[in-house]
Amino acid sequence: MRLTGDPAAGTMNSSSGSGNFLLVPIPEYPLLDCVPNKTVKIVVLGASNVGKTALIVRFLTKRFIGDYEANTGALYSRKVTLDGEEVSLQIQDTPCVALQDDAEGLYCQEQINRSIYWADGYVLVFSITDHNSYRTIQPLYQHVRRIHPSGNIPIMLVGNKSDLLRARQVPADEGETLAASLGGVYFEASARENHEGVHAAFLHLCQEVIRGGGNGEKRRGGLHLARPKSPNMQELKRRFRQVLSSKVKSSTTL
Numbered sequence: 001m002r003l004t005g006d007p008a009a010g011t012m013n014s015s016s017g018s019g020n021f022l023l024v025p026i027p028e029y030p031l032l033d034c035v036p037n038k039t040v041k042i043v044v045l046g047a048s049n050v051g052k053t054a055l056i057v058r059f060l061t062k063r064f065i066g067d068y069e070a071n072t073g074a075l076y077s078r079k080v081t082l083d084g085e086e087v088s089l090q091i092q093d094t095p096c097v098a099l100q101d102d103a104e105g106l107y108c109q110e111q112i113n114r115s116i117y118w119a120d121g122y123v124l125v126f127s128i129t130d131h132n133s134y135r136t137i138q139p140l141y142q143h144v145r146r147i148h149p150s151g152n153i154p155i156m157l158v159g160n161k162s163d164l165l166r167a168r169q170v171p172a173d174e175g176e177t178l179a180a181s182l183g184g185v186y187f188e189a190s191a192r193e194n195h196e197g198v199h200a201a202f203l204h205l206c207q208e209v210i211r212g213g214g215n216g217e218k219r220r221g222g223l224h225l226a227r228p229k230s231p232n233m234q235e236l237k238r239r240f241r242q243v244l245s246s247k248v249k250s251s252t253t254l
């Protein structure tokens, strides 16, 4: 899902009834702000409703919003410090992928393919409460492999919604086994309840990308893809504060 609204007007959309609020994809910070030669590009992929946007927002803002509009793919940028070095981190949210009827192929929008090509590191997300979302991971990984047949592919497998233990459909050892078979690490996380776990997972992948060098070789090949638009973190935080204060005001007037 995505954060929505009108960036030009700086307004927020709020869904009536639920009291949830939605935020805006915000223009990316200037390229000049990026740390030269130290940019990590991560794409978050997975089936519908697994918590891709919630994980990204949790990592970037430490908050869990709870509800979003259907995702069309937003890019988020921020600086992080890794092993004492400043790095420009870009995280691409994506629309969901779905298994085809034969359960081997994938329905995958072209913009997702572009994001896969663009990225250095891959977060493959399923929900531990949805075995179908888990079954999507293997074909999804193969899809990434087809786009990067020879490159190093730093991946991280995330079993999200670990707070919903009673609804669990995917045992933790299945996640670990699958991650090992894909050459990645498995994290169980709850975007809803645990910032630390989500934070550790994203930083782990960033470190893997930096150590492995990502897919730098593809860019030397001459194919340049348009950089998607991204939100600015300061602006994102400002809008969070704005929305939170308007929520407080509206609840005190009830």
Ligand SMILES: Nc1nc2c(ncn2[C@@H]2O[C@H](COP(=O)(O)OP(=O)(O)OP(=O)(O)O)[C@@H](O)[C@H]2O)c(=O)[nH]1
Pocket (backbone or CB within 6 Å): 001, 002, 046, 047, 048, 049, 050, 051, 052, 053, 054, 055, 065, 066, 067, 068, 069, 070, 071, 094, 095, 096, 160, 161, 162, 163, 164, 189, 190, 191, 192, 193
């Ligand atoms: N209980 C629980 N709910 C979560 C968690 N993460 C996300 N959700 C909920 O799951 C729903 C889907 O979350 P999103 O982040 O929009 O999922 P998405 O994968 O981006 O969804 P798509 O737009 O369909 O691709 C929302 O109602 C979230 O509130 C979690 O860790 N625990």
